[in-house]
Amino acid sequence: MDGHEEERLCGKWRVACGLYSYNLRDVFTWRLLKTIVMGQVLSLLICGTAVSCQYLADAGVETPMLQSFLNYALLLLVYTTILSARKGERNILQILKTKWWKYLVMGLADVEANYAVVKAYQFTTLTSIQLLDCFVIPVLMVLSWFFLKTRYRLVHFVAVMVCLFGVGAMVGADILAGRNQGSTSDVVLGDGLVLLSAVLYAVSNVCQEYTVKNLSRVEFLGMMGLFGTLISGVQLAVLETRAVAAIKWDFHIAMLFALYVLCMYGLYSFMPVVVRMTSATAVNLSLLTADLFSLFCGLFLFHYTFSTLYIISFVVITLGFVMFNAVPTYSALPESSSSEDDPAATADTAESSSDRLLTADARLTETLTEVAAL
Known part of the structure; x- marks a missing residue:
């Protein structure tokens, strides 16, 4: 029983953090x-x-x-x-x-x-x-x-910190390059x-x-x-x-x-x-x-000094953005739809809803299989 209780608590923690077993x-x-x-x-x-x-x-x-x-x-x-x-x-x-x-x-x-x-x-x-x-x-x-x-999960806060770290790298590159600070x-x-x-x-x-x-x-x-x-x-x-x-x-x-x-x-x-x-x-x-795109344009248009930190910053910010969007947030309110002038958005909503349903079905199947095994 202790093992099952520990596994259940770990599962709750993974759900709260958004750390599912994604491939x-x-x-x-x-x-x-x-x-x-x-x-x-x-x-x-x-x-x-x-x-x-x-x-x-x-x-x-x-x-x-x-x-x-x-x-x-x-x-x-x-x-x-x-x-x-x-x-x-x-x-x-x-x-x-x-x-x-x-x-x-x-x-x-x-x-x-x-x-x-x-x-x-x-x-x-x-x-x-x-x-x-x-x-x-x-x-x-x-x-x-x-x-x-x-409502956010732990991974979303981590993703924001990763993005802000990328901004820090960009600012550091500006300082090292001696860019005009205004x-x-x-x-x-x-x-x-x-x-x-x-x-x-x-x-x-x-x-x-x-x-x-x-x-x-x-x-x-x-x-x-x-x-x-x-x-x-x-x-x-x-x-x-x-x-x-x-x-x-x-x-x-x-x-x-x-x-x-x-x-x-x-x-x-x-x-x-x-x-x-x-x-x-x-x-x-x-x-x-x-800001990074502006800097890249500035390299050619305004003769800014290039720094490898700009590339690192772009990669880090993009990584944080991917992390934030890889795990969906959820809402405490019931979903509503506004499709009167955004058919493409409606399709995206339908797509995400179907994805959630498929995921839920898959998890339900896994749960039933585990119960049957017990």
């Missing part, structure tokens, strides 16, 4: 591969925004609110228009009647998060921003635990802005995950476009009127703005798809490689 085919599934690829596409889009911002800064153009406004305006033009054309409860007027203040908070968090992190570059170092920006991940996990009822005029203020940005991003991402998994992707993007345009438009008028007037427009500047806006539009449009497949936390782990 490679169970872990490296087509779904996981899609998740990895889609996450890196998001990182490449962020890389595109970073490169365009760097070129704009080199040209003397520093108008982050104008750039954000153009992105939100494009979302408004596309997705808010789609919402306006809908009928019944899915129409934009019906949504605003019941949930306007929720989307206002979400839009405010997103706009101010973008502004705070850009503003932080004026006061603190690049190293501080890279390190403190990772604060979004633990905040996301806490918010997901309380508001989305997401301003140090007010480090405390700058670091505070980065932490504020991380918290606001976490709030926005949790709202996004809830909306795309329980309502719809189009509703999320339409409301983000509407309130993001209004909020960023007001801030643009207050903060950047002179900076916008001072821009010396030419074809080169216009193309850089277009590149930035298209990359941001692609990021905002594509990110809900990946969030619905995985989670906001998993997506943010995959986005940790965005």
Whole structure:
């Protein structure tokens, strides 16, 4: 009996930690591969925004609110228009009647998060921003635990630590390479802005995950476009009127703005798809490689110094991301489905559900076999 009790307790511990007896085919599934690829596409889009911002800064153009406004305006033009054309409860007027203040908070968090992190570059170092920006991940996990009822296993916390170790390697490579660390005029203020940005991003991402998994992707993007345009438009008028007037427009500047806006539009449009497949936390782990893609581009465009630590960092972050997604999280809430505008996402949900059923059947069969043997 003692042996059976010990085996039962060990089994419970393995389940709690997520340490099942997987073989490679169970872990490296087509779904996981899609998740990895889609996450890196998001990182490449962020890389595109970073490169365009760097070129704009080199040209003397520093108008982050104008750039954000153009992105939100494009979302408004596309997705808010789609919402306006809908009928019944899915129409934009019906949504605003019941949930306007929720989307206002979400839009405010997103706009101010973008502004705070850009503003932080004026006061603190690049190293501080890279390190403190990772604060979004633990905040996301806490918010997901309380508001989305997401439950994590030990392997997920280990995976996050592995990813953060990869970020540490990247920051170390920056320091060893002597990369420009930016301003140090007010480090405390700058670091505070980065932490504020991380918290606001976490709030926005949790709202996004809830909306795309329980309502719809189009509703999320339409409301983000509407309130993001209004909020960023007001801030643009207050903060950047002179900076916008001072821009010396030419074809080169216009193309850089277009590149930035298209990359941001692609990021905002594509990110809900990946969030619905995985989670906001998993997506943010995959986005940790965005700085590395920017660095790789900088090797050719801005003549950064190469370091082997960059490659190590990329491999470590990817490993942590695979670990996080190899073992599924679970929810304390009953599952809900929003398939009105995401047939591909519905297929993924069905695929994951069938996988869970097959796994459950297999485990049940194994259990019955063991009982019969006894």
